[in-house]
Amino acid sequence: MSDLHKPERIKGRGSRVNPAGRFEVTTHEAVDDGWYQDGEPVAPPRTTVIEERARHIVTQNASPDIPFDASINPYRGCEHGCAYCYARPSHAYLNLSPGLDFETRLFAKTNAAAVLRQDLARRGYRCSAINIGANTDCYQPIEKRYRVTRQVLEVLSACHHPCTIITKNSLIERDIDLLADMAARRLVHVFVSVTSLDNRLSSRLEPRASAPHRRLQTIAALSAAGIPTSVNVAPIIPALTDIWIEAIVERAAAAGARSAGYTVLRLPWELKQLWEDWLAIHYPERKQHVLNVLREIRGGELNEPRFGLRMRGEGPYADLIRNRLTLACKKYGIRRRAEVDLDTSRFVPPRPASPQGELFG
Template sequence: MDDARKAQAPIKGRGAASYVTGRYAVTDAVGVDDGWGSVYEDLAEAPRPRTEVTEERARSVVSRNDSPDVGFSQSVNPYRGCEHGCVYCFARPSHAYLELSPGLDFETRLFAKTNAAERLRTELARRNYRPSPIALGINTDAYQPIERRYGITRSVLEVLAECRHPVSFVTKGAMIERDLDLLSSMARDRLVSVYFSITTLDNRLASRMEPRASAPHAKLRAMRALADAGVPVGVMVAPVVPMITDSELERILEAAHAHGARAAGYVLLRLPHELKQVWREWLELHYPERAAHVMSLLRQMHGGKDYDAAFGRRMRGEGPFADLIAQRFAKAHKRLGFGRLPPLDSSTFIAPRTSSPQGELF
């Protein structure tokens, strides 16, 4: 990044601190000092970027996945971009495909698939469709703040409940509690499971790392509410960041278990593509005294690189420090009695009826 474009300070309420250029951008703006010093203006004093939402009509909504190290084969994402603003989000580089910044654009220029439920109904009705659990909101959170306005996740969940189609969630949004009526009903038929992603229990750190996600205590409260209603819940300690959050691993597992989580996992910090730049910038702004140490440990766990995308290694890393995290997790997992959530049931799926000009006559 050109010196004239480096962020000078964090932006309150945002995870990224600048408009990191995407790898597919056709043009790239470069600041040039005109002698008046304006190019070095502190971003914190500039007008805060507002959230802009573009409504779009999706041609399809069910995405297939064959990665061997994730636990689902298909997913639906109601939104593109995520206002939670988690600085470490592995999905940030996906905004580059739109010729937008994986930095601030990812959390301020969002896209809402307003016809997601309609398209899902059409795709589930196809004769060659074979049901398997759908992960709802994996690339970006299905319960990010704009869901209050659009309700797309709710409408998609209603279609899945109507069709008795299994669905799973990984979320940082306590807003999921809003849909407890559907979730509890589906849980009785083994049609839903929910994992809460918890990175830290420190409210101040959370406000810097994931500024518009639900606070740690709100996630735990929602976890307890879902568990009490019979919804199978688990916890993902994600991401584990060396020298920033790794010391909290056991405490997060203990708190989650106390609030009803009965399965657990963890994921090491991943830095694909432009996320390396977004993360390094955040690290220098918030933890300049330990930035070099954090990056050194990450490289040690990724074969000397900032990130190793190889299946099997990208989530866990390798080497002494990665082994230590794995051992600590395994020990706490066993001590607390975590197991696995019940498998979801695809056998009772009922394909939706396709719309017909003759309505319900036949």
Template sequence: MSNPAGRFEPTRAEAVDDGWGTIEEALPPLETTVQPEPARSIISRNKSPDISFDQSINPYRGCEHGCIYCYARPSHGYLNLSPGLDFETRLFYKADAARLLEQELSAKNYRCSPITIGANTDPYQPIEREYRVTRSIIEVLAKRRHPFSIITKSAMIERDIDLLAPLAKDNLVYTLVSVTTLDNDIKRTLEPRTASPAARLRAIRSLSSAGIPVGVMIAPVIPVLTDAELEKIIEAAAAAGARSAGYVLLRLPYELKDLFREWLDEHEPLKAKHVWSRLHDMRGGRDNDPRWGHRQRGEGQYADLLAQRFAAACMRYGLKHRERFVHNTALFVAGSAASGGESRQMSLL
């Protein structure tokens, strides 16, 4: 994995042999740093027709999991950092997340709408064990009886079953566990610091056993590398207790396409040409297609075949296809009522 400059940087650095042989020396190990990120708000909003939610919270910026395909990598460029190794090692946490969430939910003009936790980076990446930002957010949402969903590829979600299970009884929470591959060898290089496929299936089983609705998200589907596993993943997830399934075709926005090309050349050189050929067939001849209505699924014969295989597998194993979970918004405790007393801010009237 390299560490190229972000697309907003005015300069580029390149290693050049100065005749002293230093270019051949191994670079020192890159240490992971974690910093608080000051934020004025915690809830992000979108109007994308491709996404089933309009509110989301991302407890962390950057992700220790190191998934080479992560579409959030280019966002590190907004911090003048690289989408490469910086994204995996220069991490930021929303230290004030719980307070900001309380503040935003208390606003007089706030209207309750389901919130998705982890739409960008994983809310249960390894640093959550220490910083517990995700758990603090869930605690606020639980107190407010606010509906939400969680997307993760980590088995750490099992830690919070004590909070999630009571909420599930009132249709306040829905969970999605991402399973990209069942092959441990592919997983080790594709998403090196994520939970094993077996651990993710165990998490699905634990959530389901606790009465928490859970689905499997097969994302991304990578042509040639993982697309053949589509039916096997759906079968395994259904056996573990998943009730729904979804998938997203590999997306390669901005600098990500170059990082993925680098990864392919290093780890799958014999398949690289075939991967790009198949991807280009589904992306109108390009590395990436950002158009709404196309970016999640692709187009063309192979994309249509993938969609047909997915629908058939869901039917065969009894999973709901593209389930639109209906969150309960009627229980939301608005304004200062959540504290059980008067607002700490006195009225001007």
């Protein structure tokens, strides 16, 4: 899409621009060729999905900020289009833009379940809870068609392997049958992210994710089915969504959430430019205030990459956010941090595939 005629906003999309990624060696400059007519609508960008064959599906990490050692991401890119998504810069590794490309040019790891069986069957594999959806949402809209997350869960369930799930999409309710069975064996804990309780704000901030009230209904549905569920008040955006902290904790607790966690907005790499553009379009009167508070809690910069600080920030404003969430959890009777009690002792590695097939069930 030419920057010369970029729309003020694109309905259903979190970004309206497609800046080059940080690894690009060439740049593009838009030139008006005279064919565009003033007032002519620009065709909305369509979602395209490339089916991808993964070689490995379980990713290990050693970050002290993340409470899990292994993760699975069934998809690359995310159709939710969250304007604040810290995963956007990862699209630069594909020579694609962290902007519109991230939410319109998606990759589905359609062989994820088969590769997972291979990974779990490797000699010396040690079972620890695997997080699903740490980078991009495993229940984003294309999961309804591709069912990669469902297939991964079926493998984990068959092997008695524990997992945690992070999502902001009510599509997870489709899998309550499978998740309830896993929960009965202490094999799953779900985290539902809720950013605000303002539907209008949410439709601009995270345009293709479930509305806030639907996420609260999802917490209730999962909890009623006996599935341990927590709420992530994440990300908290200073001067924009932080007014909802106590209300989210109250509503989530009433819905059955067991605990509440939080992160503060992070702006790594290209996300800084994208976020400033989003603020300029949707909340121009708040733009400088939001950015100034972010700099205040990030040591004068818009992003703080150091472990221990990148998720929370530091200083009086960051302390205030932490204290508000802590007091809200105490007031509404839920834990400040999740108690993830998952069982790794039952794990049974999948049997390697045999060219003769299975002679005995």
